[in-house]
Amino acid sequence: TPDAHVPRDARLIRLTGVHPFNVEAPLSALFNEGFLTSPELFYVRNHGAVPEVKDEECLDWEFSVEGLVEKPLKITLRDLLKEYNAITVPITLVCAGNRRKEQNQVRKTKGFSWGPAGVSTALWTGIALGEVIKRANPHRRARYVCMEGADKLPNGYYGTSVKMNWAMDPNRGMMLAWKMNGEMLRPDHGKPLRVVIPGQIGGRSVKWLKKLIITEGPSDNWYHIYDNRVLPTMISPEESANRPDIWEDERYAIYDLNTNSAIAYPAHDEQLSVACAPSNYRVKGYAYGGGGRRITRVEVSLDKGKSWQLANIDYAEDKYRDATEQDLYGGRLDMSWRESCFCWCFWELDIPVDELKVAKDILVRAMDESMNLQPRDMYWSVLGMMNNPWYRVVVTFEN
Numbered sequence: 147t148p149d150a151h152v153p154r155d156a157r158l159i160r161l162t163g164v165h166p167f168n169v170e171a172p173l174s175a176l177f178n179e180g181f182l183t184s185p186e187l188f189y190v191r192n193h194g195a196v197p198e199v200k201d202e203e204c205l206d207w208e209f210s211v212e213g214l215v216e217k218p219l220k221i222t223l224r225d226l227l228k229e230y231n232a233i234t235v236p237i238t239l240v241c242a243g244n245r246r247k248e249q250n251q252v253r254k255t256k257g258f259s260w261g262p263a264g265v266s267t268a269l270w271t272g273i274a275l276g277e278v279i280k281r282a283n284p285h286r287r288a289r290y291v292c293m294e295g296a297d298k299l300p301n302g303y304y305g306t307s308v309k310m311n312w313a314m315d316p317n318r319g320m321m322l323a324w325k326m327n328g329e330m331l332r333p334d335h336g337k338p339l340r341v342v343i344p345g346q347i348g349g350r351s352v353k354w355l356k357k358l359i360i361t362e363g364p365s366d367n368w369y370h371i372y373d374n375r376v377l378p379t380m381i382s383p384e385e386s387a388n389r390p391d392i393w394e395d396e397r398y399a400i401y402d403l404n405t406n407s408a409i410a411y412p413a414h415d416e417q418l419s420v421a422c423a424p425s426n427y428r429v430k431g432y433a434y435g436g437g438g439r440r441i442t443r444v445e446v447s448l449d450k451g452k453s454w455q456l457a458n459i460d461y462a463e464d465k466y467r468d469a470t471e472q473d474l475y476g477g478r479l480d481m482s483w484r485e486s487c488f489c490w491c492f493w494e495l496d497i498p499v500d501e502l503k504v505a506k507d508i509l510v511r512a513m514d515e516s517m518n519l520q521p522r523d524m525y526w527s528v529l530g531m532m533n534n535p536w537y538r539v540v541v542t543f544e545n
């Protein structure tokens with residue numbers, strides 16, 4: 147395959163054929179790693195072949211800042227390291243297709259079946275996106291930042307855009323990163339340079355960054371228009387094929403993540419053994435919100451949603467927040483956006499085994515600080531994205 151140069155972990159589960167590489171870890175393995183995901187188990191979403199960049203070529207990697215700017219720039223990674231203050235921050239990335247498998251079971255979408263492990267967290271080292279754009283002196287008409295990667299795909303280079311005022315707002319934490327968890331990016335994750343957009347769907351975080359184009363309108367890149375959208379639910383795969391007008395409607399583009407959660411333990415369809423079970427079973431999982439909003443509650447139901455119990459939440463991200471400023475993995479830890487939550491949190495709840503035996507299935511839902519609550523019902527759409535209804539696992543007991 148074209149990716150012969152890329153090392154990969156055998157534990158990762160392939161979601162598409164041999165190429166391109168799209169994988170998630172088994173949920174239990176991902177969860178057991180804790181707050182930070184190792185690069186080996188970090189989910190991968192590649193639309194095509196991974197650009198090959200040798201170690202000795204990394205510092206010479208060059209990207210441009212062009213479009214509606216007074217001073218177009220060409221910047222190498224070497225320049226970035228020399229001229230800007232590096233920051234290091236924990237950020238969770240989530241693919242908009244996370245949990246799509248459940249949608250495909252209801253009605254086939256145009257996307258492949260992600261389980262609930264299309265989510266991972268790393269400490270990212272890089273510089274604020276806004277700092278770079280500022281140096282190019284954007285025109286007053288500038289409203290969007292288009293980004294383009296080096297991966298050449300059937301419909302051109304991978305590209306998308308975000309709003310200019312978001313990119314310029316330090317509280318939104320958008321960055322250009324060259325390290326994850328203290329080491330140079332791995333090839334699958336954008337080596338040597340990528341964009342990281344916190345709180346938004348992973349599809350906006352362009353890997354192998356080659357171009358920042360400042361524009362008046364949103365990106366006209368094929369992948370911006372025909373990917374990462376939630377079209378109205380009545381649009382069928384057949385109809386969508388003849389409706390460029392609907393695809394091009396920027397209102398259906400998705401940015402902030404929606405509230406979501408999943409149960410890691412017990413696993414779906416796991417058989418619990420009664421004999422060695424303690425009197426309580428500790429149900430555990432993750433939750434995340436979008437746009438920097440904190441998850442304010444996680445609730446578990448054993449009676450199909452009639453009543454709910456409050457789970458305990460561990461916000462591991464806050465440990466970094468409390469560290470104010472320190473040297474971390476070669477960058478200054480900077481939580482200047484410290485009021486925001488850009489990472490997943492973990493929750494747990496002890497449930498008497500006797501109750502589990504009666505219930506047979508466990509439901510979880512999360513709510514964020516704006517009271518965005520996970521819905522009971524699924525919102526199906528043709529690309530199968532942002533799936534976030536109550537998460538359910540079924541357990542059985544061996545006698």
Ligand code: MTE
Binds near residue numbers: 334335347
């Ligand atoms: N950037 C480029 N250049 N090419 C891609 O295929 N995939 C996007 C985004 N950036 C993609 C890209 C999508 S859909 C996601 S979810 C994230 O990268 C995944 O990042 P990861 O593979 O590092 O987890």
